[in-house]
Amino acid sequence: MEDIRTIIDFLEVSTKNRLENFFEGKSIEDFNSKTLILDNQSTLYKLSRLYNLTKENLLLLTTTLVPHIIPGFFDKIIQKFLPHGGDFPEFGGVKLDQHRGMVPTGETILFILAGLDIQERLKYLPLLDKSNLLFKHRILYLEPVKIGEPRLGGKLVMDPEYVEVLTTGKISLPSLSINFPAEHLQSEMTWEDLVLPDQVWHQVKELQIWLKHKETLNAEWDLGRKLKPGYRALFYGPPGTGKTITATLLAKYTGKEVFRIDLSMIVSKYIGETEKNLSALFDKAENKDWILFFDEADAIFGKRTGVRDAHDKYANQEVSYLLQRIESYNGLVILASNFRNNIDTAFIRRFNSIVYFPAPKAEDRLALWKKSIPENLQMGQDLILKDIADGFELTGSHILNIIQYISLVSLDTKNSILTKELMVKGIRRELEKEGK
Structure with missing residues (x-):
């Protein structure tokens, strides 16, 4: 100093x-x-x-x-x-x-x-x-x-x-607060823990390539003056299919920081406050090369209706302001939605990349089960994982929740044998949470 x-x-x-x-x-x-x-x-x-x-x-x-x-x-x-x-x-x-x-x-x-x-x-x-x-x-x-x-x-x-x-001599990353409505995402998981279709892997690789070469592309190849700043991607698909963890690992393996934006903390009922909240967020992120991950983006980027009252007018202004800041942001912005059709078609054309995260097929579910079950658990003779993968349509998020429940039961009962009965009980418990 x-x-x-x-x-x-x-x-x-x-x-x-x-x-x-x-x-x-x-x-x-x-x-x-x-x-x-x-x-x-x-x-x-x-x-x-x-x-x-x-x-x-x-x-x-x-x-x-x-x-x-x-x-x-x-x-x-x-x-x-x-x-x-x-x-x-x-x-x-x-x-x-x-x-x-x-x-x-x-x-x-x-x-x-x-x-x-x-x-x-x-x-x-x-x-x-x-x-x-x-x-x-x-x-x-x-x-x-x-x-x-x-x-x-x-x-x-x-x-x-x-x-x-x-x-x-050091810098602390901001914490989620009213003044900074974004959560820093981190994970101990690796790419090997993910099970995604080949098409998704190829598209995720494209994002990695952009993050790696964007400076060269813009400066040395002189495309910066011709292209819009930054890169915009839409991740869509059912909940629990890997959208958030993919964004997190993109940051982890490219040496970036990623923040998930809580839109409920940004959108205000007071006129002008939403723009103020968004401005504070983007001003802080600007030039730090952060990845911004807008979860459940259809909450603000959903299909717009005609202007019926002052509320609709200002809601549309808020969307326009957010879109303006996203398009001028010089880093990677990822918007996540459960359904592509939930996003207004006027916004769709503005994305550089659109990635569909489907519900895993039977073979992918089997791979997820195999990757998720800890070595401490021994497979019971009556349990055939392929039958479980074929018989229950679950996402990666479901499977991790089930494995957590099973592991806690096994620890508490001091029984490391994973039986079919315990597996089915865990699955039913998870599905009941969603009213299935």
Whole structure:
């Protein structure tokens, strides 16, 4: 973390130098002449190289970060020049409810860089524009102000993940919450545990290929300017046929993270809130190369009816907004549905890939049984797995639930023999849950 100390010292010297110029008329030093040596293994160095950050950008980054490390950083420096206090509007900054120190605004960094020199201020204004990579990639953002107020009065805010990675060297994945309505999916399963038809395997392989080569395709092969960003896939088929675990393993075997979006937490009865919830989700996921998995997508992408009232009007607006964000997302988005016909035909043509997960046939059910039964259980002489596979139309999810029940009964009774009676009992128990 020595680099953080280095750039904070750089900010302190630059701020003091500007204040000495403002209050005492001392000449301003060219901060570009100052040498900044960063550890080439540090997160800050890698970030600097990735986005080709100038010293101005490093100063902007540090100005935004410093309140998270030294709460009274700016207050202490200003106090030396205004020992009796007093208003100092030129420096900008705001006070918060729970943070006692001054939090910088756009005006703060502009003053440090340019003072009140109009020509210099105009020169540095683009630094706070959305075209700046720090803003474009949502590392920083300028908090919106009330209508009519100067834009630079907005707080400078750093994405909490970048605050964490710059101060601790690591980053924690977000947890499911009202503010982040998505669940991180993980599994100890492997591709070998899955039983899928050959056609499904081929289509899943296509997704793996895209995840592996998308950067080369877009940049080196120059297709990025011709193709829409990202990749959109529809997984459809009966419940329990492997849609979720396939999405999870796609992430696992391509080194990505996958998040299942809970649409019930996103869709709000309050007008405008759904767009706000969706915006927060996509803003967080953008440029992190996450796979976004929308389960039961027909809840929001179902066939639309005519606009009968204001509710229908805003519901259609929500769908249009979600579709817009999905189409502009630069990673893999997977929508899952039980039935393809549940998805509005206007959306179907927008998918790059449509994958059907059928209910397993008898031979696939037999393979699932063989893969699922733990070695600790011994097959009873009266139990023929092929008969079970032929006689009961079950999904992989059903079979795992049945195996869990059987295993618990065996552990409790201290009997490791898997009999036909116990197997049938477990199957009936599972089917009764669905009213069958």
